Amino acid sequence: MSDMSNDSAAISAPNRPSVLSLAIKEKAALFAAYMPFLKNGGIFVPTNKTYRIGEEIYLILTLLDDPAKYPIAGKVAWITPAGAGNNKSQGIGVHFPSDETGNRIRLRIEEALGTAIRSSRATHTI
Numbered sequence: 001m002s003d004m005s006n007d008s009a010a011i012s013a014p015n016r017p018s019v020l021s022l023a024i025k026e027k028a029a030l031f032a033a034y035m036p037f038l039k040n041g042g043i044f045v046p047t048n049k050t051y052r053i054g055e056e057i058y059l060i061l062t063l064l065d066d067p068a069k070y071p072i073a074g075k076v077a078w079i080t081p082a083g084a085g086n087n088k089s090q091g092i093g094v095h096f097p098s099d100e101t102g103n104r105i106r107l108r109i110e111e112a113l114g115t116a117i118r119s120s121r122a123t124h125t126i
Contacts, residue, residue, distance in 0.1 A: 017056035017073065020045050020094075024063055027112065034109050038077055038095045041106035046091040051076045057094050061105065064112055070105050073097055 022045050024030045035042035043061065051057070053076055061070040078093025096102035 017058045018049070018051070019058045019060070020047065021060045022062070024061070025065075027064065030063065030109060031113055034113065035078065035093050035095075036110070038093070040096040040098050040102045041109065042074065042077055042093050042095040043072075043109075044078070044080075044089075044091055044093050046089045048082070048090060051079060051092050053077065053079065057092070059094050063108065066108075070101075070108070072101060072105060074102070 022033075022043065024033060033044040035044060043059070045057075045059065055076045057074050057076060059072040059074060061072055062068075063070070072094065074094040074096050076092045077095035080088050080091055080093075082090045084090065096106055
């Protein structure tokens, strides 16, 4: 009897998070995509791909005229399926992590939005 009989089944490649890229060029688009109601903040990403709540996502975010690209390791916290009511775009809400990266991007977005963050205009999510 070999010790290697079940080892190959126990060694499996870990699931890698999906990588998405999102460039938001206008303040109105940032307002529509930002999800301030999530504990650490989040962003709506239009996509036709199917995801599950809690699934890990690696997002590369570009904001307005900022040349920096913000890498974010977040999780799916919102799903708008195809054919959703009120002409909502299909996509996912990515919840920012509770680390320095998540805090930095949340503060950067809230700074860019300023007082508009309290507007009652419709967004991609609520």
